[in-house]
Amino acid sequence: MILNPDHVTIAVADAGPAIAFFALLGFRKAHVATIDGGVPAQYMGMPGMKAQHITLVLDGADPHFEIQLLAFDPPPATDPGEHPTNLRRRGFNHLAFRVDDIEAATAHLVANGVTMLSDEMDYISRKLRLFEGPEGITIELVQRDD
Incomplete structure (x- = not known):
């Protein structure tokens, strides 16, 4: 069965x-x-795909965790649909990261121009806060009290 998350891929x-x-x-x-085509493109169901595949590793994570970016060539047209931070849409909702100090992590992100999408919420022995990530995806920080 499943052991742990391995990676998330974001276009x-x-x-x-x-x-x-x-x-x-x-x-x-x-x-x-x-x-540039080949086995990876066929595996993803896009035999003519051209893209840069960039692997980002979270150092010190146990177990190992990656974010894999796909930068298509040419970039796809802008989608006129819903903005990704609309958490009511179906499909992908958000990506959450556990932190030790949510206040310090929030201050760090805001100081670097990251948009905060919510006030802090206490929920089931956790402190939670939402941010806008790249391409408008929603990122959540989670500080557990355990």
């Missing part, structure tokens, strides 16, 4: 801002590969 129009955002959370760029 981005511009990898630079996404790399910078996740660096604020402790991720570092570990590997970059160019996908």
Whole structure:
């Protein structure tokens, strides 16, 4: 059965801002590969896909955890649909990271221009707060009281 999360893949129009955002959370760029068709593109169901595949590793995470960015070439057109931070839509909702000190993590992100989407909430022995991540995805910080 499942042991633990391994990675999350996020498609981005511009990898630079996404790399910078996740660096604020402790991720570092570990590997970059160019996908130009071939086995990876076929595996993903897009045989003609061209993209940069950028692996960001959260150093010190146990178990190992990655965020994998896909920067398509050419970038897909802007989707006129719902903004990703609309948490009422179906499908992907948000990505949560556990922190030791939510106040310090919040101050760090806000000082670096990250948009806070909610006030802090106490819920089931946890402190929670939402932020806008790259490509408008919702990121949640979680400080557990246990």
